[in-house]
Amino acid sequence: MAKEKKKEENLEEKQDVRQLRHSFRMAIAGLLLLVLVATGTTYAWFSLSGRASTYVTPMGGTISEGTTSLLISKNAAGPFDKTCELAYAGNPDSLKPVSTADLSHFYKAVAQDKEGIAVFYRNADDVVDAQTLHGTVYLQCLNAPCDVYFNKEQLKLGTDAQALAAMRFGVKITAKEGTKTYIFKLDELGATGSAQSQKTIPGSAQVVSAVNGSGLPEYVSDPSTALSDYMANAGNSDNDFKAGTTRLIRLEKDEVASVEYWLYLEGCDEQCINEVQSKTSDIQLAFAGVEVE
Template identity: 40%
Template sequence: MGKQLHEPVAIASSDARTARKSSSILRDVFSSRRRMLIAAAWLLLLLAAFSAATFAWFSSSRYTNVTPAAHTVSDSGYDLLIGASQGGPFDTECALSQTDKTLYPISTADLTSFWRGTFQNANGITTEYANCTANVDDYALTGTFYLKGSSAPLAVYLYQSQMNVTSDPQLLAALRVGFIIEGSSGSQTYIFSCDDLGSTAGATSRRTTAQDGVVVSGAGSWNYVADPSLSIGGYTMDGTGDAPVARAGAQPLYTLAADEVVRVTYFVYMEGCDDNCSNEAQSRDISLQFAFAATRA
């Protein structure tokens, strides 16, 4: 009987140990699951934060149906001609080299060094950049054409009323058009905002850089500098048809010597540091047309 009395006690003690062990395992499992759930919750929260922070420097922007063209007009009988090759043929209009392009946000202060964003913090502020100059063609629409003067020196302007890039307010506000003009008198670089080419009313604005009104500059390492973009209106001729007149106070882009041919390298890109370079600018089409006019210098 004594043995029988002790056996239940021994069994009860074993069950208790087993129960305590099982309880401990369950606590560990629940604790582990809780930690996993907390970790998953944080992961989802972080993903949500980063998803909500992609206001600029996005990577899936698509622009199609780009139909680039460029033409020139002159007044007073002085011809300004354009061509796709330095040796001609030259005419009043020519097609640009690329007709379909995907654009991605980049930043530049001089059309020499280009930078792309590589990291945004949870507040949507881009904090890191990488130099993408070597493959800028992957991010921007670029190409060259040539302007040819007549037997007299010509002062060359933009012809704003004949220019076009897009009618979309958001994209128009974010885009930049850059020109590097190279000729006998040296090189001139211009970066223009596109706000003058249509209405930007209603475009979303949100700062995505640590400073306002800046772009990314530098060759080896990057830094912020003041946005150098100019108004097209300060370098244009007005009018219709073949009789434009320089706008009051406007400056010529370049003065061509008699019969001179100059090389023009162009860039059409999204300035990623612009407050309007936000997700709303994605999946818009560009119908690109440059226009130049000239008068006797």
């Protein structure tokens, strides 16, 4: 009797083990399915149709007259002029969603749940040049110190409502004054009220700041700010500007500053969804200098 009871217990134990193994296999299969489904998801992307040059506005006069001018170059050693061609680190054909809190590290979603909410991420520093518009230009304030702002009239980062709502423009400027890091929203460059929205992360108005070893993200508040405060105000004549609310950087006489920039789709933005696909844009950076009083 005792032997039969023990035999039954052993049989039940084996069945429990088989059930656990089956459950484990199902859990793994479920995880793989999640990854496969997410990998097959069509992520938003944004085509680039043009390669416009950068543009700087002299503060007055011409270079030959020896008056103060803000000049630009794609090389730190020059030559410096009023325009230069943009040179991109990866020369991408399209933008793909990434997320960053500081422009130092970028992350991309690798899995979503059935509601389209990102659940796993990986570090994207190795592909950021292929998935964002990333490059560097150099500014020089000739003959006098100046404060640098954006030139609203010449700055072009797209016109499509969905794309402008989903994109960010990151800038890291290094000069004697220090290194200034900015992430700008682009809603002010167009009417974005018609842009479609859908949650892509559990919260809202957040971006990814880190990812742990399991691929789980840490979120922080979206640090992006409006462009308008950093625009130069129009002066009394063409190519004449007055100080805006906040300068991007102050340059000393003849100083050269590096301006590293990223134009990218913020993957955590509620407008960064499939509706942003197949959009095109010409890109033109534009700066204005205001002489320091």
